[in-house]
Amino acid sequence: MIALFRSGTSIVHRAPAGFKLAALALLALIASLIPHTSLTAGMGLAATLGLFFLAGFGPITWARQIWRMKWILLFLAVTQGIFLGWEPSWINTARIASIVLLAAAVTLTTPTGEMIDVLQRVLRPLRRIGIDPWRVAFTLSLTIAAIPVIGDFAARIREAKTARGVRLGPKAIVTLLVMSLRHADDMADALTARGIA
Known part of the structure; x- marks a missing residue:
């Protein structure tokens, strides 16, 4: 992340x-x-x-x-x-x-930690309906952090295509999707290893 x-x-x-x-x-x-x-x-x-x-x-x-x-x-x-x-x-x-x-x-x-703390306080009433505010806040912070990661993936794909003299096409979207899913799997494994997921 x-x-x-x-x-x-x-x-x-x-x-x-x-x-x-x-x-x-x-x-x-x-x-x-x-x-x-x-x-x-x-x-x-x-x-x-x-x-x-x-x-x-x-x-x-x-x-x-x-x-x-x-x-x-x-x-x-x-x-x-x-x-x-x-x-x-x-x-x-x-x-x-x-x-x-x-x-x-x-x-x-x-800092991400401060944003999570604020979101937790705001989402605290959700406890009444069985929703964990910490998990919701943590998920939102992960989503925010994932945006530049995916942007970096897109930049890498564009640079690789440019270096080979190949124009961007539908395959670039598939490549971006695969890289994003792999990153999501790696993040899930890391969270599981830490006992968070």
């Missing part, structure tokens, strides 16, 4: 995990539900860059996060541009990018 957290002393790092997760949820709702113009969508995206500066990361880390989701953003932009028009396409794609960047800022500045 790749650790997303990067240690630091910025004001964003020092903010409580619960506050950051609540702010993420609130800002994601605002970005999703409030109507936007091209200008406000662009301002929202620029605000995420400001947040990365505030966290002490700068534009390179911000750009890397954008680069990691480039294919998803390109797919969204093109399909929405065809069916909805290019202005709605820009607005919707910018909103999605802003939400993902906000989530990245939270995971980069918050």
